[in-house]
Amino acid sequence: MGKNNGAWLLAIYLFLAIYLLPMFPHGGSANELTRWATAASLVENRSFEISWTESLIGKNVDTARVDNKLYSNKAPGIAVLAAPFYAIVRPFVGPPDASNIRVTWFVMRFVLSSLPLFLLGLWLYRKGADELSLATLLFATPLFVYSLLFFSHVLVAVLIYLAFRFIYDTDRVDPRNCLWAGLGSGLAVACEFPALIPVAILGAGIFFTDKEKRMARFGWFVLGGAPFAVLLMIYNFAIFGSPFSMSYAYETFPEWAEVAGQGVFGIGIPSLSNAYLLLFSPSRGLLFTAPILILSIVLFFTSADRASFRHRVKIATIIVTIVLLCGHGAAHGGWAFSARYLIMIVPLMLDSFFEREADSMPRFVTGLLFSISMILSVIPALTFPFAPPEFNAPQNDFWAKLLMDEKWVVPNLANVVGVETSLWLTVPVVLAIIASIVLVTRSMRSPVQFIGGLVIGILAVTTYLFWPGIDSDEDSFRRATIAERYFRPADRLKALKQRSVEAKDWTSLRVINTFEWNIADTRAYAPNDFPYLDVRPLDRSPSAILRNASEMQKRGDMNGAENSLTEAKSALPFARCEFGSSLGVIYYTTNRKDLAMSELEAIQPLVNPASTPQCARSQFLLGSLYKEMSRPDDAANVFRQFLSNTEGSTDPEIVRFRKSLGSSK
Secondary structure, three states: OOOOOHHHHHHHHHHHHHHEOOOEOOEOOHHHHHHHHHHHHHHHOOOOOOHHHHHHHOOOOOEEEEOOEEEEOOOOHHHHHHHHHHHHHHHHHOOOOOOOHHHHHHHHHHHHHHHHHHHHHHHHHHOOOOHHHHHHHHHOOOHHHHOOOOOOHHHHHHHHHHHHHHHHOOOOOOHHHHHHHHHHHHHHHHHOHHHHHHHHHHHHHHHHOOOOOHHHHHHHHHHHHHHHHHHHHHHHHHHHOOOOOOHHHHEOOHHHHHHHOOOEOOEOOOOHHHHHHHHOOOOOOHHHHOOOHHHHHHHHHHOOOOOOHHHHHHHHHHHHHHHHHOOEOOOOOOOEOOOHHHHHHHHHHOHHHHOOHHHHOOHHHHHHHHHHHHHHHHHHHHOOOOEOOOOOOHHHHHHHHHHHOOOOOOOEHHHHOOOOOOHHHHHHHHHHHHHHHHHHHHOOOOHHHHHHHHHHHHHHHHHHHOOOOOOOHHHHHHHHHHHHHHOOOOOOOHHHHHHHHHHOOHHHHHHHHHHHHHHHHHOOOOOOOOOOOOOOOOOOOHHHHHHHHHHHHHHOOHHHHHHHHHHHHHHOHHHHHHHHHHHHHHHHHOOOHHHHHHHHHHOHHHOOOOOOHHHHHHHHHHHHHHHHOOOHHHHHHHHHHHHHHOOOOOOHHHHHHHHHOOOOO
């Protein structure tokens, strides 16, 4: 053992935080975009209302609607903190557009996600934390990936851990430290509502400190958090009409609205299935992704500090937070990496590491768990890190496949200076991680045993990453739809669509058609195609085209609507049926019935049971036109096809058309 090389680990982390730029073409992360939109709106419009951003970044599921106004469904703290940094960059990049959105995103992400983790590491380094604990904090848990994203989790985790240290690091709790802890805790809750759980435990612990000045300590803690509570109530009153109304009650996305209605803001009775999901599952399990945290659990019982009140508060905070979040109605966290709702307690779990108590663990076991944790925590940062919850083993059937099969590498600093994307651009990251492992190994008292564990861990993870048979057809399909949206379009669905048509597998074809439409919609919005394709003006969204054409018709601008739809038919041939159906309506309402009939007849070969309601309605419109033109046989034939193709539809317009033809459904 020589001098502490923690400074080198901090430098390596800082390099990776700048080199890796995981903001993908056309978004991919609703959580980040809703925060970006709020920060941008605070600067651009002096308002929390974000509906104006839809024309730039598209519709966002992480939103709340109040009357005709749209807001983020997230706690406002991060966006408010980010707004000044957006304002600093704004004069240099200009109004937000598809090309400069990444710049403001990076600045806000770096300051509010990367820098807090770096500063925590620096603080711990100065307090004597060793290389193993620093490398684990920086690279070997989900903190690493989330510190590269514009989420609130890392900042909140740092604030909660510092609040714990400020209150409980001394035998006699200093009331002034409680004030600082209260400030950090209040800010944490303002950035992430579930942070109230660990904050409440930390605050309650003050009641069990020595009796002298107990109430004064608690009063200072409450005083520190009170300004943020007041500001949150003012925000809730201004936006939602009551100090105690929150965004979760106004969710725009039906699935999130259903979750929010369960228990208290989506957190109900804990379940064993959620406990497995959040702790042990390959899909989201925190201990699966970062098994080195198992040593933290062992140290709960073996720590030299285990009899102290400080240790008991730490364990209580961790356990209560985990148990309560096992009642979350959407514990999977949506498109995510690992158990993102538990990120806030990861530094607390590593507290014994920072006190060098991991030195008591067998070196072989430490090396084994450290290498597994580091690899599993770094791989998602090399590609698209947001795994949908449907992937049961995302390290194998999502991230490894994206890297090796698609050659999909995360946007990075090399791209910014003009280097074309390839797997070679992961080499700087791999070398940086190897350097970190070397620094940790050199600090070990028994490096041979540690190296033995490292080697076995690397072999085990490599075997798991490339183990055959875990991938399914559904996994392949989902990966294809994600790559089409956020990487490079390559007609990945074409062959599958053709097979479904030939087999008349209408269920599969309906799913493919829906995703095909969704892909085109997604690719119409910011950010632009950098770094995977040459940057060009974004295509128009098919949904927006139909919506705008409808609005033009309402205003009486029939020529504008007709021209827009005619151009769209050529630009987006997959949606020719939907556009043709709308054109037929325009021709009919402008007394060009022959043109309407010709347009509707031309798209009939495209109609089948898998068609969208907008396409399927063309048969009803054509039948109605035949009937009006005294062609009853043709009308009856088309109506029969319409009823057959739309059986089981829940679309309100289709249901109304069916009922007008005498159908009971």
